[in-house]
Amino acid sequence: MHVKDGVLKYGFVGPALIFLIAFNIFPLLYNIYLSFTDAELSGGLARFVGGRNYGVIFDDTRYGVALCTTGLFVVLAVAVELVLGFGLALALRGPFWGKSVVTTILLVPMMLSPAVMGLYWNFILNGHYGVVNQALAVLGLFQPQWLTDPDLKLLSILMIDIWMWTPFMMLIALAGLNAIPPHLYEAAALDRASNWTVFRRVTLPLCSPLLFLAVLLRTTDALKQFDLVMAVTGPNDRTTQTLSALLYQVMFRGYKIGLGSAYSLVILLLVIVLANVFIRYIASIQAKQGRDVA
Amino acid sequence: MGDPFLKIDNLSKVYGETHALSDIFLFLHAGELLVVLGPTGAGKTTLLRIIAGLEVPDAGRVVVEGMDMTHCLPAERDVALVFQNFSLYPNKTVRQNLEFPLRAPGRNLSKTEIANRISDTANLLRIAPLLDRPATHLSGGEMQRVAIGRAIVRQPRLFLFDEPLTNLDAKLREVLRVELIRLQRDLGTPMIYVTHDRVEALSMGDRIAVLSEGKILQIGSPEDIYQRPNSPVVARQLGYPPINLIEVHKRADQWFTASNHGIVAADRNAPQRATLGIRPENIFPHGGEIPATIEAVENLGASTILLGTWADRPIHILITGETQWHPGDVIYPSVDPNRVVVWERRNEE
Numbered sequence: 001m002h003v004k005d006g007v008l009k010y011g012f013v014g015p016a017l018i019f020l021i022a023f024n025i026f027p028l029l030y031n032i033y034l035s036f037t038d039a040e041l042s043g044g045l046a047r048f049v050g051g052r053n054y055g056v057i058f059d060d061t062r063y064g065v066a067l068c069t070t071g072l073f074v075v076l077a078v079a080v081e082l083v084l085g086f087g088l089a090l091a092l093r094g095p096f097w098g099k100s101v102v103t104t105i106l107l108v109p110m111m112l113s114p115a116v117m118g119l120y121w122n123f124i125l126n127g128h129y130g131v132v133n134q135a136l137a138v139l140g141l142f143q144p145q146w147l148t149d150p151d152l153k154l155l156s157i158l159m160i161d162i163w164m165w166t167p168f169m170m171l172i173a174l175a176g177l178n179a180i181p182p183h184l185y186e187a188a189a190l191d192r193a194s195n196w197t198v199f200r201r202v203t204l205p206l207c208s209p210l211l212f213l214a215v216l217l218r219t220t221d222a223l224k225q226f227d228l229v230m231a232v233t234g235p236n237d238r239t240t241q242t243l244s245a246l247l248y249q250v251m252f253r254g255y256k257i258g259l260g261s262a263y264s265l266v267i268l269l270l271v272i273v274l275a276n277v278f279i280r281y282i283a284s285i286q287a288k289q290g291r292d293v294a
Numbered sequence: 295m296g297d298p299f300l301k302i303d304n305l306s307k308v309y310g311e312t313h314a315l316s317d318i319f320l321f322l323h324a325g326e327l328l329v330v331l332g333p334t335g336a337g338k339t340t341l342l343r344i345i346a347g348l349e350v351p352d353a354g355r356v357v358v359e360g361m362d363m364t365h366c367l368p369a370e371r372d373v374a375l376v377f378q379n380f381s382l383y384p385n386k387t388v389r390q391n392l393e394f395p396l397r398a399p400g401r402n403l404s405k406t407e408i409a410n411r412i413s414d415t416a417n418l419l420r421i422a423p424l425l426d427r428p429a430t431h432l433s434g435g436e437m438q439r440v441a442i443g444r445a446i447v448r449q450p451r452l453f454l455f456d457e458p459l460t461n462l463d464a465k466l467r468e469v470l471r472v473e474l475i476r477l478q479r480d481l482g483t484p485m486i487y488v489t490h491d492r493v494e495a496l497s498m499g500d501r502i503a504v505l506s507e508g509k510i511l512q513i514g515s516p517e518d519i520y521q522r523p524n525s526p527v528v529a530r531q532l533g534y535p536p537i538n539l540i541e542v543h544k545r546a547d548q549w550f551t552a553s554n555h556g557i558v559a560a561d562r563n564a565p566q567r568a569t570l571g572i573r574p575e576n577i578f579p580h581g582g583e584i585p586a587t588i589e590a591v592e593n594l595g596a597s598t599i600l601l602g603t604w605a606d607r608p609i610h611i612l613i614t615g616e617t618q619w620h621p622g623d624v625i626y627p628s629v630d631p632n633r634v635v636v637w638e639r640r641n642e643e
Binding site for chain 1: 346347348367368369373374375377379381383384385386394395397398399400401444448
C-alpha cells in the first residue's frame, strides 16, 4: 500500500493533536470564557458578567492571604529542598560502601503518592496518637499540636513537602555533578586550587544549569500545592490555604464555576510568568558557558 | 653534571589484572625534552599522571631535584600538565582560565604581576585577541593554545604534555609542533612529551623513550632509536613507510630468507638465525639479483613508495623523487649491508 507523505504526516500527528485540543486547548479557552460569566455548578444559565469575577478576586481578602501563604510555602520549600538536596548529592558523590542502597532509600519518598503520604503524615503527626508525639512523650518533651496549632500547621506541611521532594533535588544535583568531567578537577588540583575555589569556580557553575532546572520544576510544582494541604488540614484552613486550595474551595465547595475559573487563570498566569523568568535565566547561563558544557 | 632533574625509579602500577607500568626507570635532565613514544594503551598517560601526582604508583619512586615526591599532592609538585582534551574551565573566559592557576592560595602575586604574566603568555602563544572570549567559543587549536598558556603562565618547574596535538588537524599539528619546540627551548623548562605520533617523537625529542605494554623498551636520541633500534617492536614504532622486517638464516656469509633467497651479505660474526630490519630508504630498486614485482606505487611528491613482493614477501621501498616504475614492473632490489639492523632469533621464537 502506498500512502502519500502528506497524508502520513497528518496520520501521525492527528491523534495527538485532537487529544491536545480536546483536553488542553479547548478547556483553557472555555475556562477563559467561563471566567467572564457567573456560571455555577448547581446549573442555571451562565450570564456574561464582564470583569466582575476578577474584581471579586482582588477584593477578596482570602486571595491575598492565599497568595502570601503560597509564596511563603514555595520560597521556603524550594530553598530548603535545594540546599538539602545539593548537600546530599555532594555527600553521595564519591564512592563508598553501600552507596546504591543509601541512594535508593533516599529516593523512596519521591516515589510515593503525595495524597497517600499526606494521610500517613496525618497519622504520624497526630497530636494524640501520632508516633512523633508519643516519642516526645516518652522522652518527656513538649508535644506540639502539629496539625491543629495555627502556628505549626503550615510548618508541618512544609516539612512533609521537604521530606518528599528533597530526594528529587538530590537526584538532579547528582546528575549535574556526575556530568562534570573529572579532568577539570585534576586540572584544578594541578593548578593548586583550594577545595573552596574548586567548589565555587568549577562545581557550582557547572552544576547550576541543572540546579536551576530543578528549582524551576519544584517551584511550578509547589505553586500548585494542593494534595498535602487537602490531606493534612483540608482546603478551607486560613493558615494553610494555598491558591490551589482556595480555588478548590471556591469551585467545588462553593460551586462558583465562573469565579473559580477566574482564580485558576490568575494562578496560571503567575506560573507562566515565573517559569519564563527561570527559563530565560537558565538559557543565559548556558549561553555564557557555551553549548558544550563538557 | 650531577643528579638528573627528575628520576623515575623502578615504578610500577597495576590496575586489576593489567600491568599498566612495570619497573620503569627514567631520568630527565634540566632543560631536556623527553618524548615518551608508544601506542595507545602502552601506559604513557599513566606515567604522566603518576609524575603529576594524579595517581599513586604501586611501587617505585618519583624523585624531583633530589626530593622524593611519590606521595606528594599534585599541588605540591609545581608541575603543569596539558591534557589531550584541553580541559579548559568551560564557564570562564580565556583570561580567567589563565588567571586561575595564578590566583591559587599561597602564590600571592600582585595584580600587575598577574596582568603582566597573562599578557606575556598571550603574546607568546598569539592568543591575545582571544583573552575575553568564553573558553567554549574557541576552535580546537585555540583551545589547545590556551591550555598550553595555562601551563606556562605558572612558570612551573616541569611540563607534562599528554598528546596535546592529537585532537587537532594535521596542518595545525605541524604549526604547533614547531611552536612547542621553540617554546620549550626559550623557557628552558624540562618537558616530558607523550605521543603516539612518530613524526612528533623524531622531530621534538632530545631523547625518546619507547614504551610498550607498560615497559620501556629503549631510551636514546632520535637517531639512536631510528638507526639502531634494539628490537623489532621499537623499530616498528618509528619511520614511514614502516621498516621491513625479514626473518633470515645465515649461510655462506649471506642472509637467506625462508624461501631460500640470498638477499644481502651477512657479517662473519652474525648469529645463525636473525630478524633483519631494513629501512625502506636503504633498499635500492636496482643492483640486486632477486627479482621483485611492483604492486603499487605511492607518489608522495618529494619521494615515492614502491610496494612489491620480493623473495616471496611484501616489501616497502622508498625512493626520492619521481619514479619511472609502474605496477607490474619487475625490479632487482639491492640492500646496503651496512644499513641493516640484525636481531638474533632464539629457538623458541
